[in-house]
């Protein structure tokens with residue numbers, strides 16, 4: 001089967017790290033390991049420069065038609081004063097919204113070779129491999145009413161509203177249970193049922209989905225605050241964590257710091273499975289931004305981008321064995337001491353973006 005990819009390199013180091021993914025795709029095709037057909041489009045500042053929009057309808061149509069979108073990064077000082085609706089991030093937000101990407105997967109993996117770079121002690125993080133599943137299209141970031149009103153007595157009132165319906169919790173729970181089944185078979189659900197109605201419903205629905213469809217997976221519930229504490233105290237107790245949009249935003253950034261550098265962290269965003277084609281919309285991107293401070297210098301670490309593509313192999317194309325090879329190649333290159341500037345320790349020399357990409361390809 002031919003797999004259709006839309007590549008959106010974006011701005012800053014986006015095109016540099018995407019270059020290494022293109023090289024990997026070329027090699028996979030040449031080896032006959034899979035067949036990828038790629039198209040490329042503009043997003044963010046690059047799209048604004050060309051069309052005064054951060055993503056065009058034509059690019060959105062390409063994204064909808066693709067089996068997966070591979071996204072670099074957007075933004076930079078050059079576009080700081082463009083109109084709000086055309087700001088670079090708007091392109092990414094439109095992709096997430098229009099493709100219905102409700103499930104955000106953020107792995108936190110600590111390669112033994114990099115355990116020193118973590119904010120925590122080696123023994124706490126070495127070999128860490130957890131997955132945070134964050135609900136991405138609901139909750140308090142989107143709920144109505146969302147207002148600031150003037151109370152007239154020198155006071156204002158700000159209102160954000162946390163809203164979750166059963167189906168939203170069910171579908172994110174299924175994504176998380178499915179992932180747990182492919183990993184170490186354990187899921188931890190986090191909410192605040194002690195003080196929030198949405199937490200009560202979240203807990204109830206996840207428990208029901210478990211009883212109905214996933215009895216073989218070990219399910220545990222933690223309150224999101226003490227769960228956060230456990231994440232930095234003893235993170236290896238977790239396999240998959242599922243949580244709402246707000247808690248997931250915070251917990252996944254905390255988990256990121258367990259692993260070392262921003263240049264190492266991949267992510268995936270998944271939509272619903274289409275009833276007829278059995279395919280789901282998906283977008284894969286590094287967690288980092290466009291890094292204007294190092295852009296154009298060949299210094300960027302391509303591992304987050306390459307490993308995001310690895311997630312595409314695993315979650316959109318059922319090429320798990322190939323994804324395992326990509327992960328193993330990254331680990332092997334790191335174990336040999338190869339480092340880009342962001343992860344290098346004192347006294348060692350750093351390699352460039354393309355040297356790192358090439359070394360991973362060789363492995």
Ligand code: NAI
Pocket residue numbers: 013017072073074075076077092262263264285287288289290291292293294299300301302304342
């Ligand atoms: P950033 O992630 O771009 O950079 C933060 C720091 O980490 C910088 O010192 C940078 O050099 C370093 N860094 C990031 N990725 C790296 C990599 N692959 N290799 C080596 N070093 C790396 O975040 P920052 O500086 O807050 O934002 C810069 C621009 O990126 C802004 O315009 C921001 O809006 C945008 N941004 C875009 C995101 C996206 O496209 N999803 C996400 C975050 C920020």
Ligand code: MG
Pocket residue numbers: 249250253
């Ligand atoms: Mg965040």
